[in-house]
Amino acid sequence: MQADLSFCIFIILLSNEIIAGMETKDIRRQNLRALINEHTLNNLSRAAFAEKVGITASQLSQVASPKFVRNIGDVLARRVESAFGLPAGWMDNIHTDADSKPGKTESANNYNLQNLSGNYTDHTYRLEQLDVEISCGGGRMNSDYPEVIQSIEIDPEYAKRMFGGRPASSLKITTAVGDSMKGSVEPGELVVLDVTVGRFVSDGIYAFTYGDTVHIKRLQRLKDRLIVISDNQTYEKWEISSDDESQLHIQGFVVGKWEMNYTRLG
Template sequence: MINKWQDIVKQKMRSTGETQETLAEKLDVTQSGVAHWLSGRRKPDTDIIASIMKAVGIKEITINDDGSASENSIQCDRNTNNFYIEVLDVKAGAGDGYLNSDVQEVIKLIEYDNEQAKLLFNGISSNNLKVINISGDSMQGTFESGDAVYVDISRRSFEGDGIYVFTFGRNLYVKRLQIIKDKLIVISDNKAYKEWDIREDEIDQLYIHGKVMLSQSMLLRKHG
């Protein structure tokens, strides 16, 4: 029998006495919504699965080649005086959107000296920062495909013009968002791509995962 992510979550809930009702309260959703997710009748997005795992005390889940799942965690000797950011195995589409898997896997940690981190991240907690990679060229000039972006995941609503990581429909994007009159406009920095808008009747398809704070180029350039 395949051990799915739902099975691991339910096993953890049994061991801790967690119920669907208490989990729903933590996630600020309905009990029936939790029941649908855990039964597999509805497929939550990656951010919801991560929230479920965090709420029940699971560090992360690895999905194996045979479809089975196992709980695991990154093992490393951490210097308590340093600042660590998780790099997720997730790509955000700077183009037509990149469809990701259902589970966010932490593939490595980036370590900073605490003083350096204060200067770079303006006091943001390491728990609220994640690193993901860019796929596509629609943000060319600002990001290149393969660049890493540092995302403040505490900013999960529109907070003025800026670059956001967001899901619309089933696709994950990194784009500029700007409000013009009563429309939310999605803007690509590469002018070869047309801007598009999210109408009021489509806003329920939008989920903002965070706001981009910094980026790091991954390009290799040959010189001579």
């Protein structure tokens, strides 16, 4: 009996250690699969599930199947939460309480959320990737380019000085593509975004979507319009009028960059 009890305690401790070590991408996939299972039990097909989220059945398979080929990024995670009436951040957290089963969507108070950011703050400062490839040029959403750098872990004290005290949860990294911001942001560099900035607050460099395209550009307010500026003088300025600002969705404010350069020596 004592041996059985010791074994059970060992299994519980091991399970908790595994859960604590899970990355956000794995937690999101686990939660998405739980949602899919819950709704297929209620006679909602996977195709109908995908349609409700606003993606194709093929895209759902790419992120949720046992042989998944893509991770679930911020945009898709927030879409899922919105589609099924879940509180913001539900997809990013582990749910172990009975009240946190995905079928209970009546109220955000039904969810006992375990914020994973606490797993990192004592020992490291982790920046994860935004699921949008940002273009210093035309721009595209959810690119097929491989995600070479998915996260960066930094010493907390160094991060505090580097990012002015911003918490890791407010920052994301993404890769810049194109040369329109050459001089400030080079093609292929990792850009650090403060994703808590969701609107124009002052002149500076922003990551934003406009219509169907995604950009990193300098934005400057001039009376009732925004001037979109490329630091590479080859590119012309363009404007977003007050009438067109509904098409502008700011992904974040650019607070810095990482100059990434790998040289193979062997």
